[in-house]
Amino acid sequence: GAVVSQHPSWVICKSGTSVKIECRSLDFQATTMFWYRQFPKQSLMLMATSNEGSKATYEQGVEKDKFLINHASLTLSTLTVTSAHPEDSSFYICSARDISFAYEQYFGPGTRLTVT
Amino acid sequence: LAKTTQPISMDSYEGQEVNITCSHNNIATNDYITWYQQFPSQGPRFIIQGYKTKVTNEVASLFIPADRKSSTLSLPRVSLSDTAVYYCLVGAVSNYQLIWGAGTKLIIKP
Numbered sequence: 001g002a003v004v005s006q007h008p009s010w011v012i013c014k015s016g017t018s019v020k021i022e023c024r025s026l027d028f029q030a031t032t033m034f035w036y037r038q039f040p041k042q043s044l045m046l047m048a049t050s051n052e053g054s055k056a057t058y059e060q061g062v063e064k065d066k067f068l069i070n071h072a073s074l075t076l077s078t079l080t081v082t083s084a085h086p087e088d089s090s091f092y093i094c095s096a097r098d099i100s101f102a103y104e105q106y107f108g109p110g111t112r113l114t115v116t
Numbered sequence: 117l118a119k120t121t122q123p124i125s126m127d128s129y130e131g132q133e134v135n136i137t138c139s140h141n142n143i144a145t146n147d148y149i150t151w152y153q154q155f156p157s158q159g160p161r162f163i164i165q166g167y168k169t170k171v172t173n174e175v176a177s178l179f180i181p182a183d184r185k186s187s188t189l190s191l192p193r194v195s196l197s198d199t200a201v202y203y204c205l206v207g208a209v210s211n212y213q214l215i216w217g218a219g220t221k222l223i224i225k226p
Contacts, residue, residue: 004159036216043203044160044216093159105214107152107159 003027004096006108013084013115021079021111023094029074030096034105035067038091050077084115120204125221134191136220138204141185146208149180149187154201154219163202164189199224 003026013019023033031052036044048069050056056069066088068080077096081088091112095105121139128134140149148167152160164171166178166187177190191198201219 006159034214043218046214046216091157095159104150104162104165106162110157110159112157 002098002104002106004094004106004108006092006094006111008111009109010112011114013113015085015115016083018080018082019084019113021081021092021094021113023077023079023096023108025075025096025098025106028096028098028100028106030077030098031074032097033071033077034095034097035069035077035079036093036095038093038110040091044093047079081113084113086115089113089115119215120206120217122202122204122217122220124218125223127223127225128194129225130195131193134194134198134222134224136189136191136202136204136222137186138189139186140204140206143184143206144208147206148208149178149184150205150207150214151176151178151189152203152205154203160203194222194224196224196226198222 005024007022011019033050035047037047038044046059047062048056048058050069050071052071052074058064066082071077091110093110095107097105148165150165151163153163154160164173164176164178166180168180171178179188201221203219205214207214
């Protein structure tokens with residue numbers, strides 16, 4: 001149980017285009033989902049916290065207009081990277097918090113974004 | 117949110133027990149201690165979580181002294197596939213926004 005999926009697993013896009021990444025909790029309901037970014041050989045950096053039915057809370061320094069987050073249901077959150085640039089190339093990881101087991105976060109497999 | 121300090125890297129050999137210690141001097145009363153494992157280009161995987169004393173599951177043990185200012189992840193009889201980065205995090209259950217430190221890169225040699 002407690003599986004989180006991400007789609008796509010990797011994506012290449014041209015500079016200036018937008019990319020949407022989906023995060024799904026497959027067998028549990030997640031009131032809260034988190035989006036992280038990880039650059040090569042670095043640790044995870046929290047970008048935003050997404051609560052179902054409300055606006056996401058962004059960490060300092062993360063542009064909310066560039067990284068659009070939607071958490072429309074208890075099993076789906078999406079991250080849209082708008083007007084992507086090469087510096088947005090990174091590994092994006094989501095995690096979901098099970099409302100039944102509040103102590104744990106379950107992580108998705110990540111999405112590798114490359115902007116050319 | 118408490119900050120954690122871990123060794124940047126560690127080496128060991130197959131079949132050995134590996135202990136990774138994490139320092140979290142400013143841990144709060146409501147904070148739990150959680151360890152994750154991450155392989156390259158994969159999302160982190162939950163290993164173990166604890167609040168105090170000792171917790172054991174099928175893959176690891178977690179030792180937490182009474183003052184809770186540190187914790188030790190113990191991996192029994194490691195194998196090559198345990199080569200990964202291990203992260204120690206502390207966070208409150210009610211909030212559970214996690215701050216990720218640099219982690220410990222564990223390399224297991226044959």
